[in-house]
Amino acid sequence: QKEVEQNSGPLSVPEGAIASLNCTYSDRVSQSFFWYRQYSGKSPELIMSIYSNGDKEDGRFTAQLNKASQYVSLLIRDSQPSDSATYLCAVNMFSGGGADGLTFGKGTHLIIQP
Amino acid sequence: DVKVTQSSRYLVKRTGEKVFLECVQDMDHENMFWYRQDPGLGLRLIYFSYDVKMKEKGDIPEGYSVSREKKERFSLILESASTNQTSMYLCASHSGSYNEQFFGPGTRLTVL
Numbered sequence: 258q259k260e261v262e263q264n265s266g267p268l269s270v271p272e273g274a275i276a277s278l279n280c281t282y283s284d285r286v287s288q289s290f291f292w293y294r295q296y297s298g299k300s301p302e303l304i305m306s307i308y309s310n311g312d313k314e315d316g317r318f319t320a321q322l323n324k325a326s327q328y329v330s331l332l333i334r335d336s337q338p339s340d341s342a343t344y345l346c347a348v349n350m351f352s353g354g355g356a357d358g359l360t361f362g363k364g365t366h367l368i369i370q371p
Numbered sequence: 372d373v374k375v376t377q378s379s380r381y382l383v384k385r386t387g388e389k390v391f392l393e394c395v396q397d398m399d400h401e402n403m404f405w406y407r408q409d410p411g412l413g414l415r416l417i418y419f420s421y422d423v424k425m426k427e428k429g430d431i432p433e434g435y436s437v438s439r440e441k442k443e444r445f446s447l448i449l450e451s452a453s454t455n456q457t458s459m460y461l462c463a464s465h466s467g468s469y470n471e472q473f474f475g476p477g478t479r480l481t482v483l
Contacts, residue, residue: 300461
């Protein structure tokens with residue numbers, strides 16, 4: 258059973274603080290991990306991808322991957338009200354070949370309080 | 372920039388109608404996907420295609436079919452729409468080994 262788990266929230270963070278979003282996944286052989294941001298009524302937007310253990314930074318965003326613990330996280334520094342959205346964790350769980358779709362968590366609703 | 376477009380943002384159909392949802396991408400991507408998104412259930416994969424005329428079932432293919440006659444276009448077909456197919460439908464595409472998928476704006480389908 259392919260599963261990606263996220264805390265649904267809401268996660269409330271003061272403006273300017275660090276928001277920390279977490280995700281665990283079930284398939285040990287997963288290779289590719291993604292974070293999407295989704296505003297209400299809009300489609301998901303890719304904001305980070307990570308493929309190897311460790312940290313990957315892009316502007317105010319840092320993705321962290323620990324394959325041994327089957328854990329991936331997203332840190333948002335200097336949080337802004339515009340960061341308020343639902344964040345979806347997605348994992349590419351290979352099932353033997355072909356271009357398998359992503360398995361998504363149900364998302365964490367993040368609220369940045371001014 | 373990758374651009375994925377979907378034929379309609381909002382669609383209202385009646386039970387039993389045949390429904391076509393169209394998706395077009397302009398980046399020459401081999402791989403295209405159809406998902407549906409429902410509150411409390413998240414995004415779930417319906418079908419995907421990795422080449423023209425090729426298709427693979429995702430996690431919830433029942434009640435749906437797909438067509439890919441041209442590389443840039445991937446259609447989702449509801450043969451006989453039912454109320455439980457009321458949902459947000461999202462198309463995505465990618466090219467390459469890392470599966471970075473880019474989504475279209477979505478079609479919110481209501482079946483009455």
